[in-house]
Amino acid sequence: NAGVMQNPRHLVRRRGQEARLRCSPVKGHSHVYWYRQLPEEGLKFMVYLQKENIIDESGMPKERFSAEFPKEGPSILRIQQVVRGDSAAYFCASSPGVGNEKLFFGSGTQLSVL
Amino acid sequence: GQSLEQPSEVTAVEGAIVQINCTYQTSGFYGLSWYQQHDGGAPTFLSYNALDGLEETGRFSSFLSRSDSYGYLLLQELQMKDSASYFCAVRPLNTGNQFYFGTGTSLTVIP
Numbered sequence: 001n002a003g004v005m006q007n008p009r010h011l012v013r014r015r016g017q018e019a020r021l022r023c024s025p026v027k028g029h030s031h032v033y034w035y036r037q038l039p040e041e042g043l044k045f046m047v048y049l050q051k052e053n054i055i056d057e058s059g060m061p062k063e064r065f066s067a068e069f070p071k072e073g074p075s076i077l078r079i080q081q082v083v084r085g086d087s088a089a090y091f092c093a094s095s096p097g098v099g100n101e102k103l104f105f106g107s108g109t110q111l112s113v114l
Numbered sequence: 115g116q117s118l119e120q121p122s123e124v125t126a127v128e129g130a131i132v133q134i135n136c137t138y139q140t141s142g143f144y145g146l147s148w149y150q151q152h153d154g155g156a157p158t159f160l161s162y163n164a165l166d167g168l169e170e171t172g173r174f175s176s177f178l179s180r181s182d183s184y185g186y187l188l189l190q191e192l193q194m195k196d197s198a199s200y201f202c203a204v205r206p207l208n209t210g211n212q213f214y215f216g217t218g219t220s221l222t223v224i225p
Contacts, residue, residue, distance in 0.1 A: 004156075031211065042201060043157065043215040056212055089154060098211050101145055101164075103203075105156040 002027065005074075006092050006106035013082050014114050021077040021109045025094030032075045033093045033103065034060075034067060043091065049075060079111075087113045116140045118202050118216035125222045126192055134187045134219045136202035143204040146178045146185045149215070151199045160187070160200075189221075197223045 049069035163178035
């Protein structure tokens with residue numbers, strides 16, 4: 001009965017490198033959300049995915065950011081050519097499906113860009 | 115767009131009662147949820163109000179008034195471990211299955 005698993009817990013990258021954040025949802029959950037959080041701020045919606053489909057990416061920057069949730073394996077949030085402004089905590093959440101009001105969150109990945 | 119406003123900080127005494135408000139501007143939503151987050155850790159679900167009124171879960175209660183665009187989380191018999199950030203959240207009717215979160219309230223419980 002593992003919850004949402006995110007890795008790595010901490011990720012350090014230099015400017016211009018790529019960051020790949022992984023999220024394994026609760027077993028049986030088919031909906032995944034990614035949120036970004038800056039210190040002392042709220043959770044900002046980035047992208048909502050179902051298996052093999054991006055449902056809504058309206059909160060994600062158009063450039064350098066991408067997300068996927070393949071049929072097999074974890075969901076991946078990918079940030080190319082990172083900049084210092086990308087430093088933040090990135091949280092993944094999952095739910096069983098439409099109509100379910102409870103989100104299950106992972107412990108997040110703290111991305112630090114040097 | 116969606117806007118959920120909360121007080122940024124609240125301080126209360128151990129054993130007391132505290133109310134954390136959430137005022138929102140959204141065209142329509144399924145219900146109002148509350149989450150707790152300790153020190154930047156994983157947010158955890160606390161409660162959900164689909165209908166107007168009060169929902170009670172142990173020491174925590176949550177209230178919703180759609181006519182007033184307002185809700186609150188009530189914490190009773192405060193304990194030191196309740197020191198955390200609290201977020202309200204909505205799932206709007208017209209945006210698929212997204213969830214939008216409030217600005218968050220940092221609660222500090224003092225002895």
